[in-house]
Amino acid sequence: MRKHPVTWIVIADGSRARIVTRRHEAAGFDIVAEMHSLEAHVPSHLIASERPGRTQESGYSGRHAIEPRLDPHQERLTAFIRSVAAYLNEHAAGPAVDDLILFAPPHALGQLRPMLDKAVAGKIRAEAPKDLTKLPLSELAEHLPALR
Numbered sequence: 001m002r003k004h005p006v007t008w009i010v011i012a013d014g015s016r017a018r019i020v021t022r023r024h025e026a027a028g029f030d031i032v033a034e035m036h037s038l039e040a041h042v043p044s045h046l047i048a049s050e051r052p053g054r055t056q057e058s059g060y061s062g063r064h065a066i067e068p069r070l071d072p073h074q075e076r077l078t079a080f081i082r083s084v085a086a087y088l089n090e091h092a093a094g095p096a097v098d099d100l101i102l103f104a105p106p107h108a109l110g111q112l113r114p115m116l117d118k119a120v121a122g123k124i125r126a127e128a129p130k131d132l133t134k135l136p137l138s139e140l141a142e143h144l145p146a147l148r
Contacts, residue, residue: 089116109127
């Protein structure tokens with residue numbers, strides 16, 4: 001039987017994610033997993049290198065470009081959030097993890113929540129719409145008391 005409950009602190013944005021847990025014996029945090037998306041930093045114009053298609057209006061002789069339905073850059077950010085959710089669904093659904101605390105910018109948090117399974121979503125104890133991905137782990141403890 002475990003002595004202490006296991007809480008994963010998930011710190012993510014559209015291209016980086018860290019999952020950490022607090023040490024019980026000493027001060028500080030241990031990294032459970034780190035994820036990076038190199039593709040998320042590629043500009044949209046390099047992803048979709050072809051020019052958009054063109055169309056002719058039936059009412060007059062003008063032509064104009066057809067805008068793509070989805071931004072390729074945003075699609076890559078969403079794909080990364082989906083991979084973070086898949087990791088959490090696979091590893092945090094069982095009894096090894098008791099609680100989750102989420103730190104992510106509002107857009108990433110809004111995408112992550114619906115992608116989590118019910119078992120994992122039920123373990124969310126707190127969440128904050130903050131981007132702490134560049135924050136050193138030594139300063140993370142300052143942000144945790146505000147969530148209680």
